[in-house]
Amino acid sequence: xxxxxxxxxxxxxxxxxxxxxxxxxxxxxxxxxxxxxxxxxxxxxxxxxxxxxxxxxxxxxxxxxxxxxxxxxxxxxxxxxxxxxxxxxxxxxxxxxxxxxxxxxxxxxxxxxxxxxxxxxxxxxxxxxxxxxxxxxxxxxxxxxxxxxxxxxxxxxxxxxxxxxxxxxxxxxxxxxxxxxxxxxxxxxxxxxxxxxxxxxxxxxxxxxxxxxxxxxxxxxxxxxxxxxxxxxxxxxxxxxxxxxxxxxxxxxxxxxxxxxxxxxxxxxxxxxxxxxxx
Numbered sequence: 001x002x003x004x005x006x007x008x009x010x011x012x013x014x015x016x017x018x019x020x021x022x023x024x025x026x027x028x029x030x031x032x033x034x035x036x037x038x039x040x041x042x043x044x045x046x047x048x049x050x051x052x053x054x055x056x057x058x059x060x061x062x063x064x065x066x067x068x069x070x071x072x073x074x075x076x077x078x079x080x081x082x083x084x085x086x087x088x089x090x091x092x093x094x095x096x097x098x099x100x101x102x103x104x105x106x107x108x109x110x111x112x113x114x115x116x117x118x119x120x121x122x123x124x125x126x127x128x129x130x131x132x133x134x135x136x137x138x139x140x141x142x143x144x145x146x147x148x149x150x151x152x153x154x155x156x157x158x159x160x161x162x163x164x165x166x167x168x169x170x171x172x173x174x175x176x177x178x179x180x181x182x183x184x185x186x187x188x189x190x191x192x193x194x195x196x197x198x199x200x201x202x203x204x205x206x207x208x209x210x211x212x213x214x215x216x217x218x219x220x221x222x223x224x225x226x227x228x229x230x231x232x233x234x235x236x237x238x239x240x241x242x243x244x245x246x247x248x249x250x251x252x253x254x255x256x257x258x259x260x261x262x263x264x265x266x267x268x269x270x271x272x273x274x275x276x277x278x279x
Contacts, residue, residue: 047064047066047067047118047119048063048064048067048069048111048118048119049061049062049063049064049067049109049111049119049121050062050063050064050092052109052121052123053123054098054123054125054166054167054168054211055095056168056208056210057097057098057099057100057168057208057210058095058096058097058098059074059095059096059097059098059107059109059123059125060093060094060095060096061093061094061095061096061109062092062093063087063091063092063093063094065092067111068089068113069087069111069112069113069118070086070087070088070089070112070113070114071084071085071086071087071111071112071113071115072084072085072087072094072096072109072110072111072112073109073110073112074096074107074108074109074110075107075108075109075110076102076103076105076107077103077104077105077106077107078103082096082102082107083096083097098125098167098168100168100169100170100208100249100250101249101250102125102167102250104125104126104127104167104250104251105124105125105126106122106123106124106125107122107123107124107125108120108121108122109121109122109123123166124166124167125166125167126165126166126167127163127165127166127167127168127169127209127211127248127250127251128163128164128165129161129162129163129164129165129169129171129209129246129248129251129255130161130162130163130164130255131159131160131161131244131246131255131257132160132161132162132214133158133159133160134157134158134159134160134244134257134259134275135157135158135275135278136157136158136224136273136275136278137152137153137154137155137156137157137158137218138153138154138155138224138273139273139274139275139278139279140158141153143158143216144156144158144218145194145196145218148218151222152218154224154225154226155182155222155223155224155225155226156194156218156219156220156221156222156223156224157218157219157223157224157244158216158218159174159216159217159218159219159244159246160214160215160216161207161209161214161215161216161217161246162213162214163209163210163211163212163213163214164212165211166211166212167211167250168208168209168210168211168250169208169209169248169249169250169251170206170207170208170209170248170249170250171191171193171206171207171209171217171246171247171248172191172205172206172247172248172249173189173190173191173192173245173246173247174191174192174193174217174219174221174244174245174246174247175188175192175221175244175245175246175247176219176221176223176242176243176244176245177242177243177245178240178241178242178243178258179230179231179240179241179242179261180223180224180228180230180231180242180261181223181224181225181226181227181228181229181230181231181268182221182222182223182224182225182227182228182230183223183230183242184221184223184245188221190203190220191203191204191205191206191207191220192219192220192221193207193217193218193219193220194217194218194219194220195220196218202220203220206249209248224273226267226268226269226271227268228268231263231268232263232268233263233264233265233266233267233268233270233271234263234264234265235264235265235266237262237263237264238262238263238264239260239261239262239263240260240261240262240263241258241259241260241261242258242259242261243256243257243258243259244256244257244259259275259276260275260276261273261274261275261276262274262276
């Protein structure tokens, strides 16, 4: 019979920290933070950290005045060393770059002094991207970007995105499927998002979505173009459903929202298009 040795996350942490000091539990302001030994949330701070939170694509560590640590290790959800930093005497804040290629989940921040673990705090770094609002530009021209053309207003859409999570992400592809005049082809590889920061009309490569923030984006795909052949318009009203699909850099699964739509008129060029529940 072969005996197997199982290495858990705690064993990995202890090995990386090269010490077996007591762990102080605590709950710091900002993102979700728990004591790594028990998983309990305790209001307040400890003798090392004043605060741990995510700012943009960085993890910010703030130290208390009484802290004397000289090293910090950040361990990813797989138990691997994500980052290590030396902390000079008197430093009260440092930043760890998270980027947009990180693994979502619980990260452990291990504080060391002379290679002895002083405390470990855990923080969940994970985006939660949502499509919170969707409108047809033709029905809400006043909400379009400055300089939008008549074609933009008649064919494009306005999409409100929210990151309700604790980790950064970026929108990389917007697409439309179902009963819209011009669905997005599967092979289309551009973002489909209008670049509002460009001096020339083009699609953005990606749009950053910081944690706890929202952003309005505009399609650049003409999904409601009258030249589309996928749906028809009738005086008797044609009804259907379509999907707005958003892909991001960090989340594995695309975000999908389904909407009911009606088309009323003689032709798409003279069609009244309404999204259910919207003026």
